[in-house]
Amino acid sequence: MALLEVDDLSVTFARRNQRAVHAVDGVSFSVDAGEVVGLVGESGCGKSVTSLAIMGLLPKQPGLRVGGKAVFDGTDLLQLDDRSRRDIRGRDIAMIFQDPLSSLNPVIPIGLQVTEVLTRHRGMKGDAAAKEAAQLLDRVGIPDPKRRLKEYPHQLSGGMRQRALIAMAVACQPRLLIADEPTTALDVTIQAQILELLKDLVRDSGTALVMITHDLGVVAGMCDTINVLYGGRVVETARRRPLFREPRHPYTVGLLGSVPRLDAGRGEKLNPIPGSVRDLLPWADGCAFAPRCTRRVDACVGQPPELVLAHDGRSYRCVNPAPVPGLTPAEAAPVTVAGAADVPVADEPPAPAAGPVPAPREEEKP
Amino acid sequence: MSDSDVLVQVRDLKVHFPIKRGVLxxxxxxxxxxxxxxxxSIPRGKTYGLVGESGCGKSTLGRALLQLTPPTAGEVSFDGVELTTLAPGKLRAMRKRMQMIFQDPMSSLDPRQNVESILTEGLQAHGIGGNREGRRKIISETLDKVGLPRWALSRYPHEFSGGQRQRIGIARALVLGPELIVADEPVSALDVSIQAQVVNLLDDLQDSLGLTYLVIAHDLAVVRHISDTVGVMYLGALVEEAPSDRLYTEPLHPYTRALMSAVPVPDPDVEDRRERILLAGDLPSPANPPAGCRFHTRCPWAQPTRCADERPALREIGGSRVACHFAEQIATGELRPHKVSAEIVRPEGEGEEPGVVSAPSEPGSFV
Incomplete structure (x- = not known):
């Protein structure tokens, strides 16, 4: 049985006199013990709200509705009361946030912030806690940890702050770690250090890790299973290699075509996805990605696309997926957005993705 | 290369900012x-990419090149004209030939100006286009070039998505018909799919208008994608400069190697195979840079001789310019990397020993 099973999670923010925002609209995924699972998507796809909802960290405000289930080790996290949720948070499930400066308290020394977790969940006090905290800082690669304990967050560099945050997260050896864009605020060389650290921690302790990021490169090097999110729903789930080798959902194909690669030559054109994330269709009316999709057919609009289960734990939510190369001669078209143009498309002709940047489509006034 | 081919020539440029203390x-x-x-030097019609981590001085270099930040020393010549000694009035006239695209399209556009007003301002300041009709015509053409619809003219920045805002920023730079565009992190605030649209747009504009770019970015993949030549900066100086393909296939400076190996590639096979050179520690403070080679404190190849006391100059090695004493030996594998332990680096302005600065002793002492 999976360690964490998120089933049909939905988060809606409603405000008076305004349209409700479906930030997360039926997300389902599962995390096995010791597995590294990636949630990938662009801003606004609901990846962060998903993690906050699982942790119960969404601000309690009128109009917030959280639906669905998030079963962690047999208990539904969404049904817990605050007290028992606080017991689980930090001990069994911990979280690493994007910006270490704003998630550390600026007026409390690092040491106190680390020992707080130890006191709360492991009942350690005084010298024992301080010693353990120093060991934790040492484990995440902070030099001279005893001295660092007395320091304040502003005295540490960005990479060191993120390390301190990771030390706090792993203090109780949680079984699940959720990392929300842990390296986005950092430079590449520091990012490499932090990713390496996370990999080591996961390997040594058997902690399951949910990695939330927009960077496909980070995902490629770390995750076992990857969920691609769009418009608040998982559009494709696959193991790491199949996803990058043969992406099926047109959005995944588009994302991979948009990223400039370090090992590609100068002058190779990128294949961007036309339009922007604002061109969204509500899932109830069809596929949210349809307005930007180059493989759109009539069946895309009208009703939401069903989740198609393929072999090898792979699934995608698309009625006209990109063909797998070498599957059948008829379907052997290359898996690129440009190649999609010669597949008969019933609806409008697709925008020539390889040509100049398509003009953004007309957007309604907000 | 003859002089007429070089649009921008920078010689020994220095920008030093004073650190001030005291109240009165x-x-x-x-x-x-x-x-x-x-x-x-940037040849006409080419793209020079500048990469480096935050705090390495790449943005300051771009701003100093356009004289937006006055350089402390050195020369910048633009199409044969020396900019550092140019009279303010003449400099102003030169500015229409060199424009800038900023990182964050939201904060670099005035929220209370509509797009037409944003685009007209530059034209008016430089007296281009004559009357209102003439300016309208130029603006409409520019909008077409950057792929914005005509109805955008009467709208305000908040009504656009991030990618479209960046297009407005590009249009504002283009409307004066510049030759050089300095783009400071033009795509880093944008989503991946939008990033690709803007990168392609910049590429297309260069092809159709013959623009010269200086692209400043921290994303090595983006820079490699759009640049002809790439310069790698570390702590205020260039450590390596090479044609972009060569820089990727044959990085010579240890820092470039580390930087290259740190960039994640969206391909599991590549990710699993490659060898990472992990740098220890953080970028040293530019207020107190290490003596000798600036990189020697973090360099896995650092040698006891020369590295710590002699600052390497850029020298030519097979088409690249590298600032490393031992570049050849490292390339041939004669020198092997060794382990470096991290040194603690204080964030800027926190030069004191950790024991001394524990808490602000009086209110406002850290302000």
Missing amino acids: FDRTVGHVKAVDGVDL
Whole structure:
């Protein structure tokens, strides 16, 4: 049985006199013990709200509705009361946030912030806690940890702050770690250090890790299973290699075509996805990605696309997926957005993705 | 290369910012050497990419090149005209030939100006286009070039998505018909799919208008994608400069190697195979850079001789320019990397020993 099973999670923010925002609209995924699972998507796809909802960290405000289930080790996290949720948070499930400066308290020394977790969940006090905290800082690669304990967050560099945050997260050896864009605020060389650290921690302790990021490169090097999110729903789930080798959902194909690669030559054109994330269709009316999709057919609009289960734990939510190369001669078209143009498309002709940047489509006034 | 082909020539450019202390009398207690002796030249119609981590001085270099930040020393010649000594009036006239695209499209566009007003301002300041009708015509053409619809003219920045805002920023730079565009992190605030649209747009504009770019970015993959030549900066100086393909296939400077190996590639096979060179520690403070080679404190190849006491100059090795004493030996594998332990680096302005600064002793002492 999976360690964490998120089933049909939905988060809606409603405000008076305004349209409700479906930030997360039926997300389902599962995390096995010791597995590294990636949630990938662009801003606004609901990846962060998903993690906050699982942790119960969404601000309690009128109009917030959280639906669905998030079963962690047999208990539904969404049904817990605050007290028992606080017991689980930090001990069994911990979280690493994007910006270490704003998630550390600026007026409390690092040491106190680390020992707080130890006191709360492991009942350690005084010298024992301080010693353990120093060991934790040492484990995440902070030099001279005893001295660092007395320091304040502003005295540490960005990479060191993120390390301190990771030390706090792993203090109780949680079984699940959720990392929300842990390296986005950092430079590449520091990012490499932090990713390496996370990999080591996961390997040594058997902690399951949910990695939330927009960077496909980070995902490629770390995750076992990857969920691609769009418009608040998982559009494709696959193991790491199949996803990058043969992406099926047109959005995944588009994302991979948009990223400039370090090992590609100068002058190779990128294949961007036309339009922007604002061109969204509500899932109830069809596929949210349809307005930007180059493989759109009539069946895309009208009703939401069903989740198609393929072999090898792979699934995608698309009625006209990109063909797998070498599957059948008829379907052997290359898996690129440009190649999609010669597949008969019933609806409008697709925008020539390889040509100049398509003009953004007309957007309604907000 | 003949001189007429070079649009921008920078010689020994330095930008030092004073560090001031004191309440009544501002004492200068030191300098942050943001840019400390950079030479580069950008051929007409080409793209020069500048990469480096935050704090390495790449943005300051771009701003100093356009004279937006006055350089402390050095020369910048643009199409044969020396900019550092140019009279303010003449400099102003030159500015229409060199424009800038900023990182964050939201904060670099005035929220209370509509797009037409944003685009007209530059034209008016430089007296281009004559009357209102003439300016309208230029603006409409520019909108077409950047792929914005005509109805955008009467709208305000908040009504656009991030990618479209960046297009407005590009249109504002283009409307004056510049030759050089300095793009400071033009795509880093954008989503991946939008990033690709803007990168392609910049590429297309260069092809159709013959623009010269200086692209400043921290994303090595983006820079490699759009640049002809790439310069790698570390602590205010260039450590390596090479044609972009060569830089990728044969990085010579240890820092470039580390940087290359740190960039994640969206391909599991590549990710699993490659060898990472992990740098220990953080970027040293530019207020107090290490003596000798600036990189020697973090360099896995650092040698006891020369590295710590002699600052390497850029020298030519097979088409690249590298600032490393031992580049050849490292390339042939004669020198092997060794382990470096991390040194603690204080964030800027926190030069004191950790024991001393524990808590602000009086209110406002850290302000």
